[in-house]
Amino acid sequence: MLEVFKLCKSYKGKRAVDEINLYLDEGDSVGLLGPNGAGKSTTISMISTLIKPTSGDIKFNGKSTVEDPAALRKVLGVVPQEIALYEELSAYENLKFFGKIYKVEKRLLEERIQDVLELVGLKDRQKEIVKTFSGGMKRRVNIGAALLHQPKILILDEPTVGIDPQSRTHILEMVRLMNEHSGTTVLYTSHYMEEVEQLCKRVYIMDHGKIIAAGTKAELMSILSNEDKIQIQLDRPSAPFVEAIKGLNNIHHVETNEETIRLITSRGSNALGLLVREAEKAGAELINYQVDTPSLEDVFLHLTGRTLRD
Numbered sequence: 001m002l003e004v005f006k007l008c009k010s011y012k013g014k015r016a017v018d019e020i021n022l023y024l025d026e027g028d029s030v031g032l033l034g035p036n037g038a039g040k041s042t043t044i045s046m047i048s049t050l051i052k053p054t055s056g057d058i059k060f061n062g063k064s065t066v067e068d069p070a071a072l073r074k075v076l077g078v079v080p081q082e083i084a085l086y087e088e089l090s091a092y093e094n095l096k097f098f099g100k101i102y103k104v105e106k107r108l109l110e111e112r113i114q115d116v117l118e119l120v121g122l123k124d125r126q127k128e129i130v131k132t133f134s135g136g137m138k139r140r141v142n143i144g145a146a147l148l149h150q151p152k153i154l155i156l157d158e159p160t161v162g163i164d165p166q167s168r169t170h171i172l173e174m175v176r177l178m179n180e181h182s183g184t185t186v187l188y189t190s191h192y193m194e195e196v197e198q199l200c201k202r203v204y205i206m207d208h209g210k211i212i213a214a215g216t217k218a219e220l221m222s223i224l225s226n227e228d229k230i231q232i233q234l235d236r237p238s239a240p241f242v243e244a245i246k247g248l249n250n251i252h253h254v255e256t257n258e259e260t261i262r263l264i265t266s267r268g269s270n271a272l273g274l275l276v277r278e279a280e281k282a283g284a285e286l287i288n289y290q291v292d293t294p295s296l297e298d299v300f301l302h303l304t305g306r307t308l309r310d
């Protein structure tokens with residue numbers, strides 16, 4: 001349905017997006033995951049036909065959208081990172097305005113507005129002016145605006161950043177329903193791993209303008225199939241212990257958070273024995289040892305040496 005080939009965007013000679021390839025099938029739910037500045041918004045702006053690529057192409061049903069953006073624009077709903085609403089107008093009036101912008105037929109508009117208000121959970125509040133709404137409610141009106149023309153493809157750029165947990169849950173559930181029940185194709189960017197894990201069948205992990213890994217959650221997790229994620233605690237803080245284990249062969253990553261030390265080890269490397277020995281050498285005792293299943297967050301850490309929020 002939508003294919004991105006060797007897409008690049010440079011600003012003053014610096015590549016914000018660097019030769020990325022990705023695709024969306026009809027009915028897909030795809031996550032674009034990466035830390036701030038990875039290039040997600042720039043990628044989305046190019047796919048949404050808002051900015052032109054420096055090089056590469058985006059094809060919609062086999063035709064270049066760089067040369068001819070009209071066909072894609074018709075079926076696309078885009079929820080940008082910044083909320084763009086008229087604060088002095090009510091939720092209903094805002095939607096009416098956006099319905100006209102999106103050229104929704106006049107005879108359909110009233111029904112669509114009510115359907116969208118129902119979907120975003122603001123039917124009872126539709127007459128209130130947006131200025132009085134919480135950030136999460138404004139965000140829901142913003143998402144509603146992108147849905148009025150019943151897009152086949154919905155692109156959301158970090159829609160849950162800085163909003164209350166109730167609105168966040170509502171938005172995630174709404175996007176899931178649109179994908180699973182209405183067959184809307186979804187491209188969802190986030191730096192919250194758990195959202196992408198929850199919503200998306202496939203994930204692209206982006207860092208420094210490049211796609212560094214892609215696949216289903218199971219495929220991405222298999223990158224760590226030979227590793228264990230371990231949490232330990234000592235009976236006292238010990239910097240020499242932490243330094244010593246950082247130098248060990250089978251230990252790939254060590255981070256400390258107050259009393260807890262987290263590390264990633266090669267599977268089957270008898271980490272427990274090693275750690276007990278190193279603790280003894282440092283004059284400390286291991287009081288807690290827990291092996292966890294690695295998460296997508298750990299895949300990111302493994303690939304980049306950083307966490308998503310670094």
Ligand SMILES: Nc1ncnc2c1ncn2[C@@H]1O[C@H](COP(=O)(O)OP(=O)(O)OP(=O)(O)O)[C@@H](O)[C@H]1O
Nearest residue numbers: 011015016034035036037038039040041042043158
């Ligand atoms: N208009 C612009 N002019 C110059 N540099 C830009 C412009 N837009 C983005 N960049 C740079 O491109 C890089 C990627 O930015 P982008 O906003 O796409 O990242 P992101 O992954 O969406 O991060 P965030 O979640 O913070 O928006 C950053 O280094 C950013 O500073």
